[in-house]
Amino acid sequence: MPQIEILEPQARWPAEFAEIGARLRGALGPLALAINHIGSTSVPGLDAKDVIDLQISVAALDRGLIKPALEAAGYLLREGDWFDHRPAGADPDCQLWAKLMANAPEGERRAHIHIRVRGRPNERYALLFRDFLRATRASAASYGLIKRELAARHADDVDAYYAVKDPVCDLIMAASELWARDADWRPPPSDA
Numbered sequence: 001m002p003q004i005e006i007l008e009p010q011a012r013w014p015a016e017f018a019e020i021g022a023r024l025r026g027a028l029g030p031l032a033l034a035i036n037h038i039g040s041t042s043v044p045g046l047d048a049k050d051v052i053d054l055q056i057s058v059a060a061l062d063r064g065l066i067k068p069a070l071e072a073a074g075y076l077l078r079e080g081d082w083f084d085h086r087p088a089g090a091d092p093d094c095q096l097w098a099k100l101m102a103n104a105p106e107g108e109r110r111a112h113i114h115i116r117v118r119g120r121p122n123e124r125y126a127l128l129f130r131d132f133l134r135a136t137r138a139s140a141a142s143y144g145l146i147k148r149e150l151a152a153r154h155a156d157d158v159d160a161y162y163a164v165k166d167p168v169c170d171l172i173m174a175a176s177e178l179w180a181r182d183a184d185w186r187p188p189p190s191d192a
Helices: 013-031 063-072 121-135 137-154 158-183
Strands: 034-038 052-058 098-103 111-117
Touching: 013 034, 013 052, 013 063, 034 121, 052 121, 063 098, 111 121, 121 137, 121 158, 137 158
Parallel strands: 052 111
Antiparallel strands: 034 052, 098 111
8 A cells, every 4th residue: 555645535534633633622621722623634625645634732842741641532642853844944943843743543543643832833834724725725726636646656755755745835835925914814713
């Protein structure tokens, strides 16, 4: 089976996010300032990998507090230091792009849980990217086509897939910033 497989939109994705989000909300309580459905499965009509991406916004990346709360919800905090792709021209301070990552245990619904600090550019990036694609169907359709073409050529080479996909996302973000200014966009409240 290829490592990267892009599916047509699935009607079940919003409900799957809602279930995972409720579990996380129950375990994290006020530690989670927001829990949002992000990534391609959060955009109606967009082709995506069959992985539910969630963003948990927190005040600080405190493993000592976050790890037991995630485990209570049935998720596993991944080891190591994690950093999001930094777009060209963005602030070079790597701590602005730091995050924690968690996953579901083997055999459960695949989910990538991105834990980011409230107000940092990587938290904003995920939300603005999602909202822009939700608002601009033509951009979402083009993005879906790019992902399908990349998966057709690099299904077994994750590094090659993301080496092209990340700069494409940065181009979309440039358009997103203009849209955000014109729409007076603000980060949305929690989805869960």
